[in-house]
Amino acid sequence: MEKGAKRHPTLGRGVIVGANAQVLAGRGAVLIVNDLDGAAAHETVALIAAAGGVAVPCVADVSAAPAVAEAFAKAQQAVGPVDILVNNAGITSQRKSLEELDEATIDRMFGVNIKGAIFCTQAVLPAMKARRSGKIINTSSIMGLAGQRRGSHYAAAKAGLIGLTKAWAKELADWNIQVNAVAPGRVR
Template identity: 60%
Template sequence: MKNLQGRVALVTGAGSGIGRSDALVLAERGATVLVNDFDPRAADETAAQIGEAGGCAVPCVADVGDAAAIAAAIDAAQRQAGAIDILVNNAGISGRQQAFDAIADADLARMFQVHVMGAWYCTRAVLPGMKDRGRGKIINTSSILGMAGRRRSAHYAGAKAALIGLTKAWAKEFAEWNIQVNAVAPGRVRTPILGAFADSEEYQRDLLANVPLRRRAEPEEVAWLVAFLASDESDYITGQIISPNGGEVV
């Protein structure tokens, strides 16, 4: 299925995890993918995997939280690959679980700088072109923590909740130019971010007690949803928060 043939997609944080799966699936569906990551090696690895699978990818290396750097990287990538039709604001950091009064101001600021301001800067960079062409897709990666919260994660949950607010506001504001804005809010996904803790008895007990489907999602299961939201098949869907979470939050 090549329903994204001829489209150009920018995926931020595409060097690993969900972002890498998003990039691979969008390329598989025919899009040229601009692979963003702050780590050049990670971006190159994802781009190489896309090339090996017969797709087209261009590395786009910058920290999304650095306004000048990400704007310059996006401009350079668009000059090489073409105007961006699809933006996936996926870049994020996890942060340690900490009580509210133990979270340092610097950690809180960095959390919002990457998740919220990163999405803001990237959207600001691609929006003029989308307006000129009268179409576009913006997909933000939030989290079930942005929907339901969690103790000892106020900084992360707050940043992810802010993305939900941006999604709804942008959907209403950008609809005039036929730009659809949605968010995915994954639950537990099998990515390296949890490390060995995901294999611990404590984590497994918690998963079985709280996730009706009794497993974590594979990254591709999130990426398939992203690919749908990036396609013409979702043209009447905007401002929605779709949560692949195995029934943990309903």
């Protein structure tokens, strides 16, 4: 990535997000850091700034379309349109057997992992299409490919994200928008 004008939202926080954000900021990316927890978003922005990068905080529940649209509109007003979207918001596996799963747990898992990726992508897509350029990276999981004992809802949500990635890659290719997924294993 060249130094300069790339705007790259990093969704969520944690070890992998913080490290990725710092590398991208070091290469000149201007980051939009979204987190449901406003204090965590501001903390990540402060770490990026301390390392010499530029970032703005964004606070939205990615499972709620209106919240995502509003937060992304404000963030893009501050730094410009998004060039690279990393759909990294997710709920890690809540270790439950099939019999233990309840509707609220399933809804939250799919709300964040699937609906969140859809709503965040919808928020940046008009500008990407207008520029005929963009990159979307969906963070899935190795469990979306391999399955997981006592975590079928997590495996299903991450497998669904892989399916979205394949479909979007075909759907958005005419606008030169690349869509890929990564499927990491356990991150410590």
